Amino acid sequence: MKFGVVVFPGSNCDADCHHAIATVTGMEVRDVWHEDTDISDLDCVILPGGFSYGDYLRCGAVARFSPVMKSVVEHAAMGKYVVGICNGFQVLTEAGLLPGALYRNDHLQFICKPQYLRIERVDLPFTHFYEAKQVVSFPIAHGEGRYFADAETLKKLEDNNQIVFRYCDAAGNVTADENPNGSLNNIAGICNERGNVLGMMPHPERVCDRLLGGTDGKKLFKSLVESLHIQAISMRGLR
Amino acid sequence: MAKETSQLQVALELGMNEQEYNNVLGILGREPSGTELAMYSVEWSEHCGYPRSRTLLKLFPKTGKYPTRAEGEDAGGIEIDTNCYVIFKMESHNHPSQVEPRQGAATGIGGILRDIFTMGARPVALLDSLRFGALDNEKTKALLHGVVDGIQFYGNCVGVPTVGGEIYFHPSYRDNCLVNVMAVGIADSRYMATSKAKGPGNPVMVVGNRTGRDGIGGCSILASHEFSEDDQKRPTVQVGDPFIEKCLIEACMELLQGDAIVGIKDMGAAGITCTTAEMAESGGVGMDIDLMHVPMREAGMEPWEIMMSESQERMLVVAKQGREEEVIALFTKWNLNAAVVGHVTEEKILRIRFHGDIVAELPTESLAAGPVYYLPAEEPEWLATLNSTDLTGLPLPSDYNKVLLNLLSTPNIASKRWAYQQYDHMVQTNTVVPPGAGDAAVIRIKGSERGLGMTSDCNSRYCYLDPYIGAQIAVAEAARNLVCVGADPAAVTDCLNFGKPEKADRFWQLKRGVEGIADACRAFQVPVVSGNVSLYNEGPDAAIFPTPTIGMIGVLEKVEQYATMAFKSAGQQIALFGVTKAELGGSEYLAIEHNMEAGMPPMLNLQAELSVQNCVLAAIKRGLVSSAHDCSEGGIAVTIAESALAGNLGADVKLDTVGRADMDLFAESQSRIVISCSADKVEELQQLAVEFGAPFCVIGTTGGDRLAITVAGNKLIDLPMTEVITAHSEPIFTAMAN
Amino acid sequence: MLYHVNIEITLKPTVMDAQGTTIERALHKMGHESVSNVRIGKFVTMEIEACCEDTAKSMADEMCVELLANQVIEQFDIQVTSLEVAA
């Protein structure tokens, strides 16, 4: 069971993800330089936060053309897992692996703070250790996390239950006041139809240690490991 | 060269004086070239050579509790664990920020970060100490907005958390804001780098960004004629790119893991001039450089422009002969330039070539051997009267609730969340005590059980009233803030922001300030490992308040043993370490309610301070304390209010009187810390206090949704917490809302 | 032939432009009340070597679709001008 964390020039949460996943899951984690194209050894690819290529032009716009992204697209097509966090989420939308786009926060400022999220789906490889509608606190830290999709795409997302996290208050109420960036429908994270690609603005890797004020993020990575187990077993079953 | 101007005129235009020009003639035995003059003018300037402050800086202690490295490099540090060094430094970017706040602040961060990683230390934290004019006018708001935007723009992208700092507002900074940035790095002593050039024949390389006409406006006197009327060609502000800096950090860290290089130095002021001169000088060698090989951003640059350029995100590297390809390959991997521009020479001459001819050729030492000035110092005549102002006759407030709310909402005391929530203060996943949670920030060090506390402090009003005591208080308060988060005060960096040193009263302030820092640091056994001097901070009518900003690092033996300032649960005991004195001089209360900035600053007894600090630190380590918060601006009333609002818990407190209720509540007496603890810990705390000889008394309990403070039997303060919270949390958001 | 290409990229009308409205508000506050309809966009200028104007245009178009614009939220407009007098 192996995780890979992609390192683009300008990524700055790569080491954080590496550390969090290794300590929480005890699994093997390796860094993947953005020019490497062989990621066949990986079960799950993480696209970390940061400012890939300085976020020039648009966040994630240039990173999407890094050689590794071809392989990430194939990796996803095989049904393997991909998680994009913050800048990684932006890369996934730019690459078309997830619908919609992320742009400048409505208040036009970068914002870094703990943020309550409601978990909308717990039947996913990323979330099955959480309880339905559970409220968790993950930090956000972004200037361009405002989620947008045209009306029909948005309807499709809602109809297929592709919204995984929504910004909410401590009690789980999804209100405009709790929306930190103007995202449509308070969207903080979504998955693709197949449910193997996840994109989210909040940072689970930042809440994996009591010392840092929270451990709500652990279950996300533990869920993944568990799912990989099950997947491995069922695959063996097929032979 | 503009022929009709004599070289002496040029020298004067470059800010040299006649004596300095004659020194140059003496050294070279001939008329200097324009490039040579430019090089001497920066190397001998206050900015690089410290001719006016160098002698004072010698007063600072260079050793302390922890093994210290404080000499010879851009930044210094202490060893906090086997092979684990903390490297840190503070630097000012005041004038650039006043001209262009966003880029000024941004490039300030870029510069201080390079000072850290050039030594082989990975930057792990940033703090920024900011000072502006009164927040009531649009110009100040624009400056604050621009500076904070520059810090978030550069700091967030480069991936170093901004975990602390301070923001003060005072009219004396209206035309000269202060932007002091402190960077902290962690180095494995086995991979630490030096900035000494060694080994004749070794290649000298310029790596990182390309060189353009950034920040050379000051030298435009040297412009040849076809350029000189068009200053568009010479932007005087540097423009920073945090993405390039991030790549540069990673490339340098990778480079220093190997052994391909001999030395490395970051380019700051007068980039190639300073780095070649200082690396050669400290290595006792010379260099032969050909500017033709420097990677350029624009065509047609003149040699002196290339030598003076302050283009950002560049380093000078001395590699080992035959290893240059490795170095180039490594930087190319990160899309950065790397080019061999010359080599180290036996002979201690700095020789600069351009298009085949030699444009500068000077003895290496001569650049470092600049003049030293001993300036007259004189106490300002207005000070004595100001100090002896009689404050005993002041009218007492009629409504103490109102006074407390006013204090909580003055921009100097109100929450700075508006600023720090724009900073990524969590990246690198080490931030244990984030901004707003304690008196100092605490970060963990992955792979070590140690933790690091860090803070920056200076109450410049105290320094204005008495620079010696004010500077001592800055050191004492920084240490106290560290103690309040459970950290043992360990080492200091400083940034000396003062006025024009040629004015005797300004120089007196500088001298007394330095003496105050030096004496206080000795008392705390903390070395001054690094720092920076920023003089000539003057508005049209007066100098800024003297501002010797102190940056201090503390060590937590076990990072889990940290403390914060929030009351944790209802029904806990509130206690005070230290004593309140009958003093109001220099207090925020005096300024806000009586609009006076007079009297003497609070008195400071370093022994009393140490007993309180050592006692509280011991108490925190033993787990006796639920919260700790020191008394500073606004006095004990504000301290209690802040612990209450941070925990969203009320409090009921009873205080004795020193004679005047406004003193009991708002005096800024030093060496005081308010803690909370569970009732069953009180006795042990009492014993501990006796052991350490620290005054201690229980003053109240936590709980409820009101803040009540009774003085000598009269309930003077009684407010719903909601009101307290609003007063403190909203003012700066409101002021900055467009 | 060498062509100068100017590409204007703006948010689609259906995408809320917080920047434009904020700046409009600021301008009004500064006393420029007669200003309305403020919108912010970015533009990219470049030179393209191509056989003819249409090719240059279609190349620019391709670059916009691939990289320069994100058509989920943005629309773009391309202007091509020749930098040489046709032979």
Added chain:
Amino acid sequence: MLYHVNIEITLKPTVMDAQGTTIERALHKMGHESVSNVRIGKFVTMEIEACCEDTAKSMADEMCVELLANQVIEQFDIQVTSLEVAA
């Protein structure tokens, strides 16, 4: 009269445009080798109610100096076109 104003804001030629360089490199990597001199700027469009074109222009000029452009590192260019046929 109502005027349409188009303001182009670019970095001064001597100021580093790392963004432009990075985008150019990306375009080359994507096979658009014939592209050069890529520079990126922002533009602001607005409508101004003014007595005459010159007034509109000078108002826009003021706005650039005060708010829209940072003249330390940026330069700007203003185009004014009337939206009505003069009476």
